[in-house]
Structure formats: structure tokens, C-alpha cells
Amino acid sequence: MDQMERNIKSMVDSVDVPREKLDETINRSLQIAKKQNNRAFNRKQNIFASIASIFILAIGALLFTSYMQDGKDSTASLTKNSIMYQLGDDSLKRMVVEGRVTDLSLEVEDKGIKVILEEAYLDNLQLAVTYRIEGIEANNYISSNTKLRINGNDPEWYKDMNHSDEKTIATFTLSKELPSISDIEFKITSIENIEGDWSFHFPIENQKEYIASNSTVRKTDDVGNFFSLNKQILTPSTLSIHASSILKIEQDLPRDFSHQEFAVVAIGNDGETYLEPTHHQYGTNSLMDLTAPSVISNNIIEINRRKDLYSYKLTPYFVTYKGEKEGGQNRGYSLYLDEIKAPFLKEATLSLQQAKYKVLDIKHYPDKTIVYYDINNLLPHFPKIFDQARETYYDAKSYKVEQDYVRVIYPKINNYHKDSLQLMMYDATYKVYSDLAVEIDMK
Numbered sequence: 001m002d003q004m005e006r007n008i009k010s011m012v013d014s015v016d017v018p019r020e021k022l023d024e025t026i027n028r029s030l031q032i033a034k035k036q037n038n039r040a041f042n043r044k045q046n047i048f049a050s051i052a053s054i055f056i057l058a059i060g061a062l063l064f065t066s067y068m069q070d071g072k073d074s075t076a077s078l079t080k081n082s083i084m085y086q087l088g089d090d091s092l093k094r095m096v097v098e099g100r101v102t103d104l105s106l107e108v109e110d111k112g113i114k115v116i117l118e119e120a121y122l123d124n125l126q127l128a129v130t131y132r133i134e135g136i137e138a139n140n141y142i143s144s145n146t147k148l149r150i151n152g153n154d155p156e157w158y159k160d161m162n163h164s165d166e167k168t169i170a171t172f173t174l175s176k177e178l179p180s181i182s183d184i185e186f187k188i189t190s191i192e193n194i195e196g197d198w199s200f201h202f203p204i205e206n207q208k209e210y211i212a213s214n215s216t217v218r219k220t221d222d223v224g225n226f227f228s229l230n231k232q233i234l235t236p237s238t239l240s241i242h243a244s245s246i247l248k249i250e251q252d253l254p255r256d257f258s259h260q261e262f263a264v265v266a267i268g269n270d271g272e273t274y275l276e277p278t279h280h281q282y283g284t285n286s287l288m289d290l291t292a293p294s295v296i297s298n299n300i301i302e303i304n305r306r307k308d309l310y311s312y313k314l315t316p317y318f319v320t321y322k323g324e325k326e327g328g329q330n331r332g333y334s335l336y337l338d339e340i341k342a343p344f345l346k347e348a349t350l351s352l353q354q355a356k357y358k359v360l361d362i363k364h365y366p367d368k369t370i371v372y373y374d375i376n377n378l379l380p381h382f383p384k385i386f387d388q389a390r391e392t393y394y395d396a397k398s399y400k401v402e403q404d405y406v407r408v409i410y411p412k413i414n415n416y417h418k419d420s421l422q423l424m425m426y427d428a429t430y431k432v433y434s435d436l437a438v439e440i441d442m443k
Helices: 003-010 019-034 041-081 083-087 090-097
Strands: 102-110 113-122 126-134 144-150 157-164 167-173 181-191 194-205 211-213 217-220 226-234 238-248 258-267 273-275 278-283 294-304 311-321 323-327 333-337 339-343 349-351 356-364 369-375 384-387 392-394 398-401 406-410 421-426 428-432 438-441
Touching (some): 083 090, 083 113, 083 126, 102 194, 113 194, 126 181, 144 167, 226 311, 226 438, 258 278, 339 349, 349 421
Antiparallel strands (some): 126 167, 144 181, 238 294, 258 311, 339 421, 369 406, 384 392, 384 421
């Protein structure tokens, strides 16, 4: 080995890269060096410096590429194998990506049916567990009944359950501050009406971030409308807000087609406004008298935190949908809401009674699709993108108001079948109480 080879090899003694990639890079550098051997000796130092620079850049690029690829592969593997990522809401998806979800991999078998408890997530506002069921089949999904106790107590209430074939996620609402480690008893009492005992008992770490405020933030307007936030609790996955309001309505609203809602956005440091749907509301809004001059309501608003942000803005509004009702009286009924659609194309316009959305441009990126709209009246909702071929709706994730347009970010939309893509909004009228918008900072 000549001096040049020894110098180059000594440069990588402490560099931790895959052996085969390292050897390949060294050999390429040595080949370049050896081609220069028959040149004048007085150029050797320059040659060595040049090759060393090339070599360092090659190693740096290799390390960076390897690091980035490993990160992508790790995240892809995590999300592909996680039931919580596949079936959970956006906040639980974020918990999976951030590594806050506990891997359980516990198994219990009874009556020839096996249950594999896969994952769990816990903070002070919710517990989520995922499991698979083997040894039994069903048409669409496998139904099951569950019971839960946390530190010997029942949860506040059952929150939600989502299924896909043999996979299930169950979430439960909590309201008390928990210790750093909690004791969970999770039991399935029946599967597809087959009674049995599939019981699990395990400890789990509470994902700590608990910010609570009892300070009241309120707004009133010139005509006597009132909106107040009375208590706010923030955990890694959820923001819970106790709200009350007195809102005047100018005319009777159809009970089944009208609802009081809250437009909730998280405010980013970059000026981006992130849409945070209110997935759960508890209180009096389902029992409101919509014929009175004023509507009084008290609600607990639960917001699944899509983004790790702390500044929020809430605006109350009423929405009245157009559509048809079938059933009622002594049995259940269904509502069929009217849809307004437009092609998902540049220059297309989707028109509501109170607003028009004209598409100025559409840009596709590897991880998102951006639509630039001309909007004459900013309502609490943006158009959905409907893929008819896949029967999938895509909701807007964030927006930013610029001088001449509104830039709206959607998830990545595959535009291979452009003819199957449409813009869609439900036909509705809105009464937005913009003067009552309240901003809070949970930091």
C-alpha cells in the first residue's frame, strides 16, 4: 500500500458507514488517484488535496443519504404495521410517528378465538387501544364488546370504535390527571355474540404534557351575543375546552338540518392556519331550541390535535344544510344532504349561496396537493376533493390568506385519473359570529 492509499484509508477509520458502501467509495477514489501517478511529483500534494476533498464530500453525501433513507424506511415501516396509524384519527397518527405509542403484543385465546392486543396510547384525556382478532370471520368487520378500568376506575365514557376487517381501535375519554404510570385492565366479553373472557392487564406510561387553565376568555358584540371559554386542558393528543354561548338568531332554524358548530384553527409560527375539526362535542347543542330569539348552549369541545401547536382560534357559527329527511316518528331517520360539485380543474368554480370558490391553479407535490383559490367570502369550510374512482374524500389541512388568493393545502392527491376528481361542498347557509372569535395560547 503506497502513502496515498494509507492517507485515504486513515481518513475513514472513525467513520461509521456500511462496509460495502465504504469500500466502493474508497476504491473509486483510489482509482482516480492512481491515474494521476505518472504526473509530475510537484502536483501530488494538490492531487491528494483534491481527492481528499472529493472523498470527504462523497462520505458526507453517503452518510446524509443513508440517514435520510433510514428515517424514511423506519417511518414507513412504523405506519404500515401500526393499527393505530391505520385506524386512528390524525392526532393518534401523529402520536405513532412521534414514538409515543406503546407496543404491547399481548395474546389471549378463548373459545378457539385469539385476540392480540397490539398497541396502547395514554394521556390525561384519552386512552386508545388496538387489537386483532383471529379464528373467526365476519362479513365486513368482527364486532366485539369491551370493558375498561384504569387504576381501578371506569373511564368517563366510551369515546369511539373503528374497525377494518379483523382490526379494531377503541378509544375512551378521561378527565382526571393521571400518575406517570397507570394500571390498565382491558377485557373483551364477547366477539360476534360469542361470550368469552379475553382479559388483559398491563401498565402503561402516561404521555406527559398536561396544561390546564381555568381562566375565562370571553367576547361580546354590540347586539348582545356572547361567547366564553371557561376551562382549557391540553395534552399531547387532545385539546378540551369548556365553552358557553348566547347567540341570537334572526329566524327559526330547521331542527334536523341546523347545528351550532365551532370553527377551530391552530395558528402556526409561519403564518399558516391549520384546520382542526371538532370531532366530539358534548353538552346542550343537540337539545337546543332553535326557534327561540336566542340560543343558549354549554359544550365541551374536544379537538384532536393534528399539529404540535399551542395557539388556537375558535369562532362559533350556525350551519343549515339543504337536503331530505327519511324516516322519523317512532323509528330512526336518515338525512341526505345536497351536494354541490365542480370539476377539479384550473378555472373551475364551485358556487354556494354565500361564497364562490374559483380555482386559480393546482400544484402537485410528493407529499401534498396545493390549490390556489379566489374566494369572495371565507367560510368555516373549504371544498373537499372527491376521488370518484376510489370513493375517497380529501379534506383541506391548512390555508394561508394572501393578497390575491387563498392557498389551501390538501393531502397528496393522485391525479392519474383526472376525470374522476371533483370539488365538493354540502349545500348550506352559514351564520358566522366573527366578532366573537376568541384566541388562546396554551403555552
